[in-house]
Amino acid sequence: MQHDKNVTATIGHFIDGKRVDGGTRVQPVFDPATGFSDKSVALADKLTVEQAIASAQAAFPAWRNTPPLKRARVMSKLKTLLEANADRIAALITAEHGKVLSDAHGELQRGIENVEYASYAPELLKGEHSKNVGPAIDSWSEFQAMGVTAGITPFNFPVMVPLWMWPMAVACGNTFVLKPSERTPSSTLLVAELALEAGLPPGVLNVVNGDKEAVDTLLTDPRVKAVSFVGSTAIAEYIYTTGCAHGKRVQALGGAKNFAVVMPDADIGNAVSALMGAAYGSCGERCMAIPLVVTVGDDTGDAVVASLKAEIAKMKVGPGNDNGNDMGPLVTKPHFEKVKAFVDAGVEAGAKLVVDGRGVKVEGHDGGYYLGPCLFDGVKPGMTIYQEEIFGPVLGVVRVKTLAEAMAMIDAHEYGNGTCLFTRDGEAARWFSDNIQVGMVGINVPLPVPVAYHSFGGWKRSLFGDLHAYGPDAVRFYTKRKTITQRWPAAGVREGAVFAFPSSR
Numbered sequence: 001m002q003h004d005k006n007v008t009a010t011i012g013h014f015i016d017g018k019r020v021d022g023g024t025r026v027q028p029v030f031d032p033a034t035g036f037s038d039k040s041v042a043l044a045d046k047l048t049v050e051q052a053i054a055s056a057q058a059a060f061p062a063w064r065n066t067p068p069l070k071r072a073r074v075m076s077k078l079k080t081l082l083e084a085n086a087d088r089i090a091a092l093i094t095a096e097h098g099k100v101l102s103d104a105h106g107e108l109q110r111g112i113e114n115v116e117y118a119s120y121a122p123e124l125l126k127g128e129h130s131k132n133v134g135p136a137i138d139s140w141s142e143f144q145a146m147g148v149t150a151g152i153t154p155f156n157f158p159v160m161v162p163l164w165m166w167p168m169a170v171a172c173g174n175t176f177v178l179k180p181s182e183r184t185p186s187s188t189l190l191v192a193e194l195a196l197e198a199g200l201p202p203g204v205l206n207v208v209n210g211d212k213e214a215v216d217t218l219l220t221d222p223r224v225k226a227v228s229f230v231g232s233t234a235i236a237e238y239i240y241t242t243g244c245a246h247g248k249r250v251q252a253l254g255g256a257k258n259f260a261v262v263m264p265d266a267d268i269g270n271a272v273s274a275l276m277g278a279a280y281g282s283c284g285e286r287c288m289a290i291p292l293v294v295t296v297g298d299d300t301g302d303a304v305v306a307s308l309k310a311e312i313a314k315m316k317v318g319p320g321n322d323n324g325n326d327m328g329p330l331v332t333k334p335h336f337e338k339v340k341a342f343v344d345a346g347v348e349a350g351a352k353l354v355v356d357g358r359g360v361k362v363e364g365h366d367g368g369y370y371l372g373p374c375l376f377d378g379v380k381p382g383m384t385i386y387q388e389e390i391f392g393p394v395l396g397v398v399r400v401k402t403l404a405e406a407m408a409m410i411d412a413h414e415y416g417n418g419t420c421l422f423t424r425d426g427e428a429a430r431w432f433s434d435n436i437q438v439g440m441v442g443i444n445v446p447l448p449v450p451v452a453y454h455s456f457g458g459w460k461r462s463l464f465g466d467l468h469a470y471g472p473d474a475v476r477f478y479t480k481r482k483t484i485t486q487r488w489p490a491a492g493v494r495e496g497a498v499f500a501f502p503s504s505r
């Protein structure tokens with residue numbers, strides 16, 4: 001892509017503890033609040049990514065043998081530095097993503113909690129030990145670092161999602177190459193520099209900006225042992241199949257279409273205020289956002305639609321760095337056009353557009369990618385606004401008669417990331433959470449994003465692989481189990497050769 005004439009700086013990579021250039025291609029980075037670009041990002045070529053992998057490979061032996069407690073102390077120091085630099089980091093997130101500052105701070109806080117959990121790695125790596133599995137024989141399992149590991153992350157959480165991955169990977173003794181989204185590179189790089197300041201040796205964490213060329217290098221290089229991915233489903237599936245075909249361990253988290261169900265007995269006021277944040281927070285650009293509300297019973301549907309309409313009327317849309325605003329712009333112009341086209345398609349398919357955000361204007365920000373909150377009623381299976389992930393501020397109401405009907409719809413959808421139920425009935429809640437085919441479930445909680453000491457992951461086409469992201473699953477994902485059986489006989493192997501299969505009998 002051509003440089004914009006206003007572009008004055010190019011954002012490079014972070015390899016071996018230093019900011020470096022690399023790659024001849026560049027891409028502009030836009031401020032979505034204004035549509036203006038004054039910087040570009042370098043897109044790493046194969047050679048640059050190979051340099052990052054070589055740096056991680058060289059750093060591995062010493063880092064692997066660094067006592068886990070010393071590695072953990074780096075995480076504790078990083079937590080302090082992230083907290084001290086929170087305003088700077090949040091400002092960079094907002095400048096490139098567009099989300100409001102309070103939301104950027106929330107993302108950072110969730111990321112910090114993952115750093116905090118990674119600082120407990122020595123406890124989590126203690127392994128399993130059994131004495132006397134046979135006469136004078138002890139056996140134990142230990143969890144060894146894999147080597148060079150890699151992460152590929154999406155634009156919508158440029159700080160939090162990388163922090164789901166590399167802190168636990170390096171706390172377990174691995175080294176890491178991170179390929180963040182080329183749309184939001186600056187905050188991710190700042191966090192990597194803070195890790196160096198916290199004491200992470202050069203080469204343990206490397207960051208390469210780039211696109212498919214960089215990703216394909218990571219997926220095919222034999223030195224990379226494990227790959228974590230978060231992004232859209234089509235790319236997640238590609239990452240999973242390509243990485244596995246090259247002998248790597250892969251976890252690839254994909255897209256979503258999360259349903260909220262509102263029961264006739266729910267507290268409608270509470271449900272609607274929860275839904276407002278879940279549908280329109282971060283402009284709907286969250287994999288745990290709620291784009292569909294299923295109302296059980298017509299009275300519930302009428303009450304929810306009326307209440308949502310009234311709440312939407314109070315919302316303020318504008319630049320994310322103005323604390324008075326509830327919702328910022330979409331991330332890029334092409335994404336803005338795509339979301340707007342979904343709204344057009346919904347109208348054409350016959351859904352009723354109760355609130356139309358397409359005409360929203362933000363004074364003094366004509367070039368920004370603003371779409372106001374949109375609300376549809378009468379959304380039905382088969383419509384594109386029902387089937388596809390929109391990733392924008394578009395909420396659709398689907399009306400059904402029973403909870404069983406709502407659950408059948410959720411189970412039939414290709415995605416299974418998150419869902420939630422609003423009710424006062426404990427038995428219905430228990431039935432729902434026990435049976436629904438979705439990986440993360442909320443009861444009167446609209447965004448059931450697990451805390452850092454649980455793990456995060458969806459079902460069906462929302463996740464390829466078996467282990468979920470962060471939490472206890474991350475310790476397993478970034479380590480190889482080795483089981484050692486050891487015997488120290490008093491005077492050599494006294495019994496001589498044994499030909500039966502060994503057992504504790």
Ligand code: NAD
Nearest residue numbers: 153154155180181211212215231232235253254255256287
């Ligand atoms: P994306 O799939 O376009 O990009 C994700 C990453 O893949 C980026 O680093 C990008 O550079 C890279 N990439 C893009 N095209 C590629 C290609 N052809 N080959 C190789 N690599 C490629 O996703 P996005 O638009 O940045 O993020 C939004 C998506 O991420 C949504 O679908 C959202 O649901 C999903 N997401 C999922 C989760 C989750 O936990 N399941 C969390 C956040 C976001």
